Amino acid sequence: MSVVGPLAGRTIVVTRPQAQAAPLVEAIAAAGGVPLVFPLLEISPAVDPQPLAEAAARFNDYAFAVFISPNAVDYALPTILARGPWPAALTPAAVGQGTVKALVAHGVGGCIAPTERFDSEALLALPELAASRVAGRRIAIFRGDGGRELLADTLRQRGAKVDCVTCYRRSGPSRGASPLLAAWRAGRLDALTVSSSEGLRYLVDLLDGEGLAFLHETPVFVPHVRIAENARALGLSNILLTDAADAGILAGLLAYNWPQ
Numbered sequence: 001m002s003v004v005g006p007l008a009g010r011t012i013v014v015t016r017p018q019a020q021a022a023p024l025v026e027a028i029a030a031a032g033g034v035p036l037v038f039p040l041l042e043i044s045p046a047v048d049p050q051p052l053a054e055a056a057a058r059f060n061d062y063a064f065a066v067f068i069s070p071n072a073v074d075y076a077l078p079t080i081l082a083r084g085p086w087p088a089a090l091t092p093a094a095v096g097q098g099t100v101k102a103l104v105a106h107g108v109g110g111c112i113a114p115t116e117r118f119d120s121e122a123l124l125a126l127p128e129l130a131a132s133r134v135a136g137r138r139i140a141i142f143r144g145d146g147g148r149e150l151l152a153d154t155l156r157q158r159g160a161k162v163d164c165v166t167c168y169r170r171s172g173p174s175r176g177a178s179p180l181l182a183a184w185r186a187g188r189l190d191a192l193t194v195s196s197s198e199g200l201r202y203l204v205d206l207l208d209g210e211g212l213a214f215l216h217e218t219p220v221f222v223p224h225v226r227i228a229e230n231a232r233a234l235g236l237s238n239i240l241l242t243d244a245a246d247a248g249i250l251a252g253l254l255a256y257n258w259p260q
Contacts, residue, residue, distance in 0.1 A: 003224045005030070005032020006031050006080065007031070007033030007253060007254070008032035008033065008253050009033075009034075010190040010253075011034040011036055011188045012033050012034070012190060012192070013038050013191070013192040013193065014038070015039060015041075015193060015203070016041075016100075016193075017039050017041045017209045018043075019043065020098065021039065023246050024250065027035060027246060027250045028253070033211040034188075036180075038179055039226070040197065040199030040202050040203050041172070041199045041202070042170070043170060044171070045075060045169070046145065046167050046168055046169055047073070047169060049079075051166060052075075052167045053079065055140050055165045056079050056083050057083065059090070060087050061138050062091070063089075064128075064134070064137070064140070065090055065139075066093040066140065066141045066142065066194065067092065067093070067095075068084065068095055068141070068143040069099055071168050072142040072144065072168065073142055076167040080166075081106065081260075083207070086107070091110065091131070093128075094111050095120065095123050096107075096118035096244070096245060097113060099113070109163075112126055112129075114126065116244070118191050119224065119226070120154075128236060133158065134158050136161075137160055137161070137217040138162075138163070139155055140163045142165050143166060143167070144162060144166065144167075144168045145166050145170060146170070172205070177207055177208075177211055179249075180212065180214075181211055181212065184218075189207050189214070190218070191220070194222050194227060195224075197226060197227050198225065200230060204236075214236065216236060216237070217238065219240055219256065220236060220238060221236050221242050221256075222239060222241060222243065223244050223245060223248045223249050225241060240252055240256065
């Protein structure tokens with residue numbers, strides 16, 4: 001029985017971390033495509049658990065708790081909630097809707113988050129985080145190691161007292177690129193989806209000359225202009241900018257003019 005759907009016969013690489021890959025994988029498969037899961041970021045607990053433990057101990061002191069990603073929720077909340085229920089006066093905040101859903105899965109509602117563009121700039125534009133609302137108040141930002149400092153720096157400029165809490169670490173893929181190379185050589189790798197600039201750098205570093213040649217010829221769908229800019233800085237040109245999140249990536253895949 002032949003597969004039908006707008007993505008029928010298309011093998012599309014999903015590079016999200018393993019724990020976040022399922023929704024996009026399922027959506028691609030539902031559209032008839034063949035998802036190839038190849039995480040470009042591996043997620044593990046923070047090397048030093050003490051900052052998270054200390055933030056959990058003073059959790060009632062915060063006015064806002066910002067979670068940068070679903071990983072931040074999954075790695076921080078068990079430690080936080082082990083000490084007691086979510087404080088009624090503490091406002092949760094998230095950069096993206098996937099993080100909002102992760103908070104809800106842990107029983108935490110009432111989250112403030114952008115509804116269109118999902119990044120630090122959009123979060124900072126929310127009226128709840130205006131200078132008049134955060135000055136003199138304490139804010140915790142739960143995040144992975146490294147990353148942008150824009151959110152913390154801007155909140156401090158607005159008068160907030162900010163604690164950045166590293167609760168997980170990111171690393172590149174521990175396996176080689178052989179699954180991608182095998183698919184490319186067989187002529188059955190049609191596109192990649194990349195949702196992280198850091199992951200994209202790992203991918204470029206992972207590939208040899210043959211792999212890079214394949215990559216340059218393959219459409220790469222990215223959900224944020226910053227990732228597209230970084231991709232072009234890395235020398236890639238076949239970059240398709242989509243709307244945000246998995247829904248935006250899927251819409252971009254469905255709208256693409258695939259070669260016959």
